[in-house]
Amino acid sequence: MTRWTRVLAVGFGLAALAGCAGPSQPTPAPGAGAATPFTRMFLIGRNVVDPADMTITASEAVGFRSTADQPLQVQFFQPAAQAGKINCRVADPQLLQRGQAPWAEFHAGYQGRLTADVPPGQFPSICTFAPGYYAFTVKVMDLARPMDEKLGRQGTITVR
Numbered sequence: 472m473t474r475w476t477r478v479l480a481v482g483f484g485l486a487a488l489a490g491c492a493g494p495s496q497p498t499p500a501p502g503a504g505a506a507t508p509f510t511r512m513f514l515i516g517r518n519v520v521d522p523a524d525m526t527i528t529a530s531e532a533v534g535f536r537s538t539a540d541q542p543l544q545v546q547f548f549q550p551a552a553q554a555g556k557i558n559c560r561v562a563d564p565q566l567l568q569r570g571q572a573p574w575a576e577f578h579a580g581y582q583g584r585l586t587a588d589v590p591p592g593q594f595p596s597i598c599t600f601a602p603g604y605y606a607f608t609v610k611v612m613d614l615a616r617p618m619d620e621k622l623g624r625q626g627t628i629t630v631r
Contacts, residue, residue: 508530508531508532508597508599509530509531509532510531510532510533510534510562510597511525511527511531511532511533511534512533512534512535512536513525513533513534513535513536513626514536514538515535515536515537515538515539515543515545515589515609515624515626516537516538516539516543516609517539517541517543517611518624519538519624520609520624520625520626522626523624523625523626523627524626524627524628524629525626525627525628525629526628526629526630526631527600527628527629527630527631528630528631529599529600529601529602529630529631531599532562532597532598532599533597533598533599533600533628534562534593534594534596534597534598535587535589535594536592536593536594537589537590537591537592537594538591539591539611540591541591541611541612541613542588542589542590542591542612543588543589543609543610543611543612544586544587544588544589544608544609544610544611544612544623545577545586545587545589545594545607545608545609546580546581546584546585546586546587546607546608546610547584547585547586547605547606547607548584548606548607548608549604549605549606550603550604550605551582552583553583553584553585554583555601556600556601556603556605557585557598557599557600557601557605558598558599558600559576559577559585559587559596559597559598559599560576560596560597561575561576561595561596562595562596562597563595566595567595574588574590575594575595575596576596577596577598585598588612600628600630601630602630602631603629603630604627604628604629604630605627605628605629605630606625606626606627606628607625607626607627607628608623608624608625608626609623609624609625609626610622610623611623
């Protein structure tokens with residue numbers, strides 16, 4: 472076999488493998504059944520919200536996965552009136568161990584804003600939204616951190 476034949480064979484093989492991967496799809500939420508929406512994930516950390524902007528449909532849910540080594544606070548600040556527009560719940564209550572429910576959910580915080588303290592790893596709650604525009608911040612919960620980490624990063628969700 473000539474050198475160019477080998478190079479072409481390897482190139483076609485790699486192209487075939489790349490084509491098999493296909494586009495990424497939303498993943499079903501843990502314990503997903505027929506009534507559980509597909510969940511799109513935000514990767515959050517001390518200095519990151521990825522993606523920073525997400526567009527979803529009203530039939531999709533949003534979840535959070537933390538890469539930080541300490542708890543982070545996620546707080547929705549837009550829209551100002553959130554009641555009936557943002558619905559958050561534990562995706563699969565059976566995965567929680569006894570006593571975990573209080574920290575595993577969003578709660579109404581300052582001025583009625585939905586807030587959650589997210590530990591490292593997968594946060595067990597997911598949120599669904601009415602059509603509209605939503606914004607949230609992710610802040611480090613350690614007062615000894617630098618000011619830019621305490622101010623937080625912002626993410627947005629547009630629901631069509």
